[in-house]
Amino acid sequence: MADASVGTPEQLRDPNYTPPLAKAVPLGIQHVLAMFVSNVTPAIIVCGAAGFGFGSDSPDFPQMIYMIQMSMFFAGIATLIQTIGIGPVGARLPIVQGTSFAFIPIMIPLVAGKGVDAIAVLMGGILVGGLFHAVLGLFIGRIRFALPPLVTGLVVTMIGLALVKVGIQYAAGGVPAIGTPEYGSALNWLMAGTVILVTLGLKFFARGMLSVSAVLIGLLAGYVVAFALGQVNLGNVGRAAPFALPNPLHFGLEFSVAAVIGFCLMSFVSAVETVGDVSGITKGGAGREASDDEIRGATFADGLGTAVSGLFGALPNTSFSQNVGLIAMTGVMSRHVVTIGALFLILCGLVPKIGAVISSIPIEVLGGGVIVMFGMVVAAGVSMLSDVHWNRRNMVIFAIALSLGLGLQLEPDALQYLPGTLKVLATSGILPAAVIAIVLNLVLPQELAGESTEEVSGGLAGQGRGSLPGGGAH
Structure with a gap:
């Protein structure tokens, strides 16, 4: 529900309105809290799939910290491109960008067990896929017909189904622990279960900021339990630099046919999801349809943000649907509020110590959050399928x-x-x-x-029509 102290109803529906700073800053940080865990998780999953060691003595560990750092930094940069705009690039709407879950099923087979050298292949695919995504902005409105709810709902459901195994493996102790006595131990599931239970409790029984940040708070609760059990190693936090700039071509660039095709095809799906998010924002926040310029600008920014990310060692970016729902909940349509959140993300991305703290989260604790997040991706897909x-x-x-x-x-x-x-x-x-x-x-x-629906479905054909504001899952 909109807060009247932030502005008048007309002001709240205006993307160009700037609320008082005392209100705008907390609202901007709230957007960051809603997407923070989902934004950094893909980097940890990809590094784990590539075989990066999660221990502080692993030579690959600084590389994972760097990718986490870049996930924050370039989510902020991509968000600024959307909210502020550069010529025709950017919707100039309160669109929050972040690392996309949708590309993980493509990325895992490309890097599985191949170490840090395999990341260059990802970066090549991300660069080409991002440029392809930007080009789609020229005619995105004319290709939406190819992706009705039957297709988009199936794709989102498949994304979640492809990833639920990762959540279970992490909660049980991580891929390196498979086959060891520690894998699946009661201690591991205690840490993961704490995250799940706290997240569920806040989602069902809390409101406002507590409900929006349920997964983040659940992870913090699991982290506290893990720390009390002696399962947290903070050694790398002290060794991490207090400040560091992005490094161009940090992982290098390598182009493979599989990566380029995979990222281009997924960019097509991601572009249509972005159209759904833009429509969800304008309908939920301003009560109107999105203009062609807004849809084009958002798609351009999506692709450009992804391409730039690939040059600096970050993963593909896309619009975040959870923040679409947050705009509908707060009633604040101001793009400048999201700009404040973007600046906060950029600041976090410049401080490697923050990445080191995130990387100190035990894999079991992260697994509890991942189980919830990927399960919600599946649920989002099922909700979209209810429109079929x-x-x-x-x-x-x-x-x-x-x-x-x-x-x-x-x-x-x-x-x-x-x-x-x-x-x-x-x-x-x-x-x-x-x-x-x-x-x-x-x-x-x-x-x-x-054709006879009843003969096939036994009377279980979908009669009710559900909806998922903003489309896709990330």
Whole structure:
């Protein structure tokens, strides 16, 4: 609900309005708290998949701190591009940018167990994918028809399903611990369970800032428990520099066909999610439809922010849907409030000690938060699917895309004779599911011969229509 002390109803709906500083600063920090955990988690997951050591004595540990640092810094830079704008780039709306979960299923196979050298391949894909994403801004409005709720809901659901295994592995002790007596121990699940329980409690029984920041506070509670149990190592915090600037081409650049194709295809999906977020912001905050210039500018900024991130060692950026909901909740449409949040993110990104503190979170504690976040991604996809009319045609498309996409991800050796690049793409889960769903949706007739929804679904066809403000999950 809007706070009348922040401004008049007309002012609150105006993106160019600046609330009093005493109100604007807390509102800006609230936006950061809502997205902070989701923003830094992908960097930790990618580093873990690549085989970076999580111990303070690991030679790769400073590289993970750097990627966490850049996740904060370039989320702030990308957000500034959206809120302030550079010519036609940027929607000049209160859009919060951050590291996208959607690309993780693409990134993990590309770096799995290959160490820090494999990160250069990611950066090459991120750079090309970001530029491709920006180009989509020229005609994004004309390609939305290819991604109805059937396709976008399936894609978001697949993103969550592809990642839930990561959450369980982290909560049980992390990938390096698999097969050891410590893996899955009661101590590990105590730390992870604390995060889950505190997060649930705050989401259901708290309001305002406590509810918005439930995952962050849950992680803090798990961190306190882990610290009391002697599971936290703060050695790297003291050794981390108090200030450091981004380093161009920190991980290098390497271009592979699999990475470029994967990031370009996911950029297509991410671009449409951004359109949904822009529409959600203008409807929820200002009660109007988004203009063509706003949608174009947001897409340009999405792509440019991602491309620049790849040059400095950060992961792909996209608009964050949780902040769309926050704008609807607070009723404050001011882009300058989000600009304040962006400046706070940039400041955090310049202080490696903050990255070192984040990297000191035990993997089990992070796992508790990841279980909640990725479960919410799946739930968001299911909510989007509730907008689908479940006739026989749509059920067949969904069934084939889900079965092949998820099945090949679970059993990648089924395609062991494919060339390396094709195998990585075909077993990513999300890409085959998305491509199959898009193609079938475009080529199959809207009504199959003799179609009868009741005969197929047993009366369980979706009659109610749900909605998810702002579209995608990140």
